[in-house]
Amino acid sequence: xxxxxxxxxxxxxxxxxxxxxxxxxxxxxxxxxxxxxxxxxxxxxxxxxxxxxxxxxxxxxxxxxxxxxxxxxxxxxxxxxxxxxxxxxxxxxxxxxxxxxxxxxxxxxxxxxxxxxxxxxxxxxxxxxxxxxxxxxxxxxxxxxxxxxxxxxxxxxxxxxxxxxxxxxxxxxxxxxxxxxxxxxxxxxxxxxxxxxxxxxxxxxxxxxxxxxxxxxxxxxxxxxxxxxxxxxxxxxxxxxxxxxxxxxxxxxxxxxxxxxxxxxxxxxxxxxxxxxxxxxxxxxxxxxxxxxxxxxxxxxxxxxxxxxxxxxxxxxxxxxxxxxxxxxxxxxxxxxxxxxxxxxxxxxxxxxxxxxxxxxxxxxxxxxxxxxxxxxxxxxxxxxxxxxxxxxxxxxxxxxxxxxxxxxxxx
Amino acid sequence: xxxxxxxxxxxxxxxxxxxxxxxxxxxxxxxxxxxxxxxxxxxxxxxxxxxxxxxxxxxxxxxxxxxxxxxxxxxxxxxx
Numbered sequence: 198x199x200x201x202x203x204x205x206x207x208x209x210x211x212x213x214x215x216x217x218x219x220x221x222x223x224x225x226x227x228x229x230x231x232x233x234x235x236x237x238x239x240x241x242x243x244x245x246x247x248x249x250x251x252x253x254x255x256x257x258x259x260x261x262x263x264x265x266x267x268x269x270x271x272x273x274x275x276x277x278x279x280x281x282x283x284x285x286x287x288x289x290x291x292x293x294x295x296x297x298x299x300x301x302x303x304x305x306x307x308x309x310x311x312x313x314x315x316x317x318x319x320x321x322x323x324x325x326x327x328x329x330x331x332x333x334x335x336x337x338x339x340x341x342x343x344x345x346x347x348x349x350x351x352x353x354x355x356x357x358x359x360x361x362x363x364x365x366x367x368x369x370x371x372x373x374x375x376x377x378x379x380x381x382x383x384x385x386x387x388x389x390x391x392x393x394x395x396x397x398x399x400x401x402x403x404x405x406x407x408x409x410x411x412x413x414x415x416x417x418x419x420x421x422x423x424x425x426x427x428x429x430x431x432x433x434x435x436x437x438x439x440x441x442x443x444x445x446x447x448x449x450x451x452x453x454x455x456x457x458x459x460x461x462x463x464x465x466x467x468x469x470x471x472x473x474x475x476x477x478x479x480x481x482x483x484x485x486x487x488x489x490x491x492x493x494x495x496x497x498x499x500x501x502x503x504x505x506x507x508x509x510x511x512x513x514x515x516x517x518x519x520x521x522x523x524x525x526x527x528x529x530x531x532x533x534x535x536x537x538x539x540x541x542x543x544x545x546x547x548x549x550x551x552x553x554x555x556x557x558x559x560x561x562x563x564x565x566x567x568x569x570x571x572x573x574x575x576x577x578x579x580x581x582x583x584x585x586x587x588x589x590x591x592x593x594x595x596x597x598x599x600x601x602x603x604x605x606x607x608x609x
Numbered sequence: 610x611x612x613x614x615x616x617x618x619x620x621x622x623x624x625x626x627x628x629x630x631x632x633x634x635x636x637x638x639x640x641x642x643x644x645x646x647x648x649x650x651x652x653x654x655x656x657x658x659x660x661x662x663x664x665x666x667x668x669x670x671x672x673x674x675x676x677x678x679x680x681x682x683x684x685x686x687x688x689x
Contacts, residue, residue, distance in 0.1 A: 349632045384635065386659050390628050412666045414635055428639055429667040430689075487626045 200227040204295035208232030208260040211481030211495030212301030217572035218503040220265035228268045235260045235272040246327035247334050248367045253324045263570050278453035297476045297506055302447035304482035304490055310443050311347050313418030318438040339376030340436030346383050347415045348443030352490045355527045357441050358398050362530035365405045382413040393544045461485035467518035469502050478502045489523045497522040526558035534558045616648030623650050623680050630656040638687050649683045
């Protein structure tokens with residue numbers, strides 16, 4: 198058999214990382230990444246743009262330069278994935294056949310799902326939105342800022358909380374905090390969806406005088422009155438609104454009839470194969486897995502996708518299993534950060550925020566563009582923290598790893 | 610008692626983790642007319658308490674949570 202054709206749709210964290218790992222097997226595989234723009238955005242950095250602490254152009258990377266030279270990049274929008282014919286239909290009418298397909302199409306904010314949200318509210322989940330928010334913040338002279346979550350799911354669950362805590366810092370530095378009321382609204386009964394993490398943020402928010410409105414499901418925004426109306430019947434006036442829109446899967450997934458009602462690809466939680474499709478894999482935000490939509494999840498998933506694809510190529514069962522690992526370094530203001538490490542089985546228990554974690558986050562932000570082209574998995578670093586050796590993790594389905602895992606969980 | 614409660618709309622949120630089932634319940638309530646009974650199937654133990662607290666806040670009637678085969682049926686009537 199000659200080289201098998203692997204096509205990866207999407208040049209974000211997941212797609213790029215899978216491509217660069219597969220490039221090491223270019224004797225057996227021909228790897229192509231298809232990306233609509235050819236521009237790779239380091240999205241975690243958008244958090245800092247509204248405060249002027251990061252320049253958006255520094256977050257943009259040429260995808261070609263992030264990819265291993267053995268990986269082909271095709272810059273073209275994809276119109277449809279035709280699973281039966283094993284090919285992609287490109288917008289220019291061209292066809293791209295594949296033997297294996299990796300879906301790494303991400304997610305997108307959809308403010309239109311809530312009336313008035315697109316017109317009345319800011320967010321920082323895309324570069325243009327983050328830049329608009331920066332302009333609005335720099336014009337802001339005091340009043341009430343409402344920050345919050347408009348609906349689920351959304352990317353990077355701690356980001357709205359991080360933004361609020363950094364906003365508090367920023368307002369203090371500008372001498373505006375005393376003239377500003379900061380209110381956080383969330384549809385949830387507590388400040389964060391994970392119960393083991395909520396108390397940490399509740400304490401921080403209380404200490405910083407940030408008001409919290411729980412069970413606030415935004416029904417509509419009235420931009421002309423600068424008012425927010427909840428499904429629970431509450432009204433809240435604002436001077437500046439930063440409400441994170443709910444997200445959907447990529448329109449390509451809908452167009453290809455591969456997704457559920459949210460546009461998410463039904464994915465096996467362990468092998469990361471698309472359900473019912475042996476040679477299709479999905480990772481990152483695109484999946485319907487019950488893990489955070491974040492680059493960290495995609496990072497942990499990439500070696501599993503690669504390992505299982507190689508197993509299939511050799512005619513074996515895909516035995517590598519993703520254990521739901523996610524890791525988030527979370528800004529909490531005052532120059533400090535904490536870390537959330539969790540998987541399907543174990544919830545996170547964040548350590549006390551410290552300057553050290555803030556530095557780790559800063560280093561990760563800085564070195565990301567240098568590590569990903571070399572397929573240096575951040576999980577080597579993560580694994581050191583987790584006390585296990587990451588290169589073995591793709592084989593966590595093996596008996597040895599199972600025994601180690603059982604032993605580990607038995608200790609805790 | 611369990612069998613006398615008839616739901617007008619059933620939302621299967623089995624397998625969804627917190628806050629999934631609560632979010633699904635709220636989404637369903639938003640879409641149905643007043644008076645409708647919505648039933649959510651959940652395997653998340655927190656849904657019952659969260660749904661009860663949400664109903665108090667939002668002015669809907671929490672009808673109860675009933676064990677089923679490997680999941681719980683949480684019933685809510687839309688009141689306004």
